[in-house]
Amino acid sequence: MKLLEDAIIEKGTILPGDVLKVNAFLNEKVDPELVEKMADEWYKLFKDTKVDKVATIESSGIALALLVALKFKCELVVAKKGDSTNNDYFTASVFSNTKDKDFTISVQKGFIREDENILIIDDFLANGSACEALISIIKYAKANVVGIGVAIEKEFQDGGKKLREHGYRVESLAIIQKMEYNNHVIVFKHKEG
């Protein structure tokens, strides 16, 4: 999606360790018009899929996922970060490359129900650990993952590859093939055709 690629080039910052900071337009400061256009794009991609709920992870996925849920006229479930305090929650562990440590995400039991069709929306897909944790929770709830919409996929990490090999439909609006801290270079991959 050209608009998102342009925003990444103009407003993104590459940090050492393959970290891409997009806090100037996607999380700490948010450009709502861009986010709405991204939601339109996901809606176009998934509109023939039956979606009962949209799910995301706290907190940078919320803005994106909310607008997608509005388009599908369905509820949004936000997995909380941090240990849940009781048995009312499904939990799963995530390894964060960026922070080099584990954290837990949790969803209250009953917020995702058996047989529901869930569309996952998130801001980043790198090693896929966060997405896999959310998929585990959706499976604990005996619901189905019908698609995964990602804003920015780092193709040089293997999260997207693994998820697609497992049969999930992953739609990333910007796919980064290569990112160079020293040269300030970002190379995007484009779909054929």
Next chain:
Amino acid sequence: MKLLEDAIIEKGTILPGDVLKVNAFLNEKVDPELVEKMADEWYKLFKDTKVDKVATIESSGIALALLVALKFKCELVVAKKGDSTNNDYFTASVFSNTKDKDFTISVQKGFIREDENILIIDDFLANGSACEALISIIKYAKANVVGIGVAIEKEFQDGGKKLREHGYRVESLAIIQKMEYNNHVIVFKHKEG
């Protein structure tokens, strides 16, 4: 706002210590249609005010604030919870009654600029500590707070009273006058006229 009051009655849970849980429709599971109607209501209330940016606090304010920012066609700034790692951020301390401890919120310098007119949107107003912290940050940035839109105000705590006494325009969509854990009673206050 009747729709919000109905949702609080139907889906909210009162916990001991004057805690109202609204995770079934406002944060962990979100009803996007309700959130959109709340944003419409704030837009109606503040539409004659010059708003350059909307500001909120991570993470339960994001969904609400994003839709308000979309209506005002302006950017949204999300104050992060947790200590900032460097001098690039303005920070302020918040005392959470619910969790009985302090936490820090932070906004990157430059994300709010001098003389900008900022509309604060947040989910709860109780003792007002979170809102006051965000106001401090906006003042550090030499910008103006032109209004405060709150989803649920607990009138029996004094945050709203203090803010109004300081001259801020606070518009709460649901004002709780009394909340009784044992009797499952919530009494709302309505505007005269």
